[in-house]
Amino acid sequence: MQITVLSGKGGTGKTTVSTNLALSLPNVQFFDADVEEPNSYLFIKPDFADKSKSVLRKIPEVDQEKCTSCRACVDFCEYNALAMLGDEVLVYPEVCHSCGGCKHICPEGAITEKDKEAGEINWDLEVTEELEYWQGKMKIGEESSVPIIEELKEEIKPEKNVVMDAPPGTTCPTIEAAIDSDYCILVTEPTPFGLHDLKMAVEVVEELGKPYGIIINRAEEGENEIIEDYAAENNIDILLKIPFQRQIAELYSDGIPFVEELPEWKEKFQEVFADIQAVVE
């Protein structure tokens, strides 16, 4: 079972939901796929200093001896990672998306590929008996986080309860994180902006055809209607409301997952999980 936690934009409580959910369940494999800014480690506190590996991707290399400056590769690359300047093909590794196309298009066989480090993966197989932790981190200067998320997903163990913290937004990296999941949790806040971003996230999961539900973070009586009305109109489940409470906010800023201090919340997350299981099965 894989659950992906998403939000239309950052800062809505995606990490709060995913880390607290992970800490409430048995047999969990947690993935921080928010690889541009992974921060779940602040709450889960894994020990992964010596457990890391590089994620490599292929970038083209042009043999200038063989190259006839025909420009076929430059015209082909839709990401503008190649340019013909001063009679030589110039490769811009940060812009290249490693699609491999230019190598095939070159009529002279002048293009080969070499490895470039795109990022890094860290893990801790035993944060607790019930929790295994994985994190991807993109290298600064890289343009696409997708190769790292792809590599992270290779580590998924199907027999585990997988909780994945997806990158915020609605573009390729978020889709990459959600595409193989069994269920998506959309995290939002009861504000007009929250609703706006929620609608964008709903479009993504509808497109992917995944079952999904909403968790309202910073929930407040009198404010929640904006999300509740939308959910009712569109027949979307609201799985949980995490109240706007001083204690929860303080625990967050101290890096303490609130389920650790408020055990009754563990039960609530377990109920959420049971609801999700019922939907998926």
Add this chain to the structure above:
Amino acid sequence: MKIVVTAADDNGLKAKLDSRFGRASYFAFVDTKDDSVEFIKNDAKNASSGAGVQAAQTVADTGADVLISGNIGPKAFDGLSRTDLEIYSGPEESIQKVIDEYQLGNLEQLESATKSAHAGLN
């Protein structure tokens, strides 16, 4: 001499210089022999990826001798420096004025990129 100026609009020699190299709307291609000006639309303006690289390619392909712009990112600058183009930074004034200043020798020639990779807009 053939000069390319990054331009915000295509209003002949009255068009204004646009200081954003990769995201400028037009490239004004001026031939100082007869002061003719031709505008090339910058297709890279809305490119999601590699705008600076594509703009550098467009400018290099014009075969101009001189480029006058404002902020040029490191990727584009690195590419342009492999060509014979001389690169200058000009004020956000009309192209006529920019060319006059260039011919008077008042513009600064750029030897390196004017902004770092993290400024974002390249």
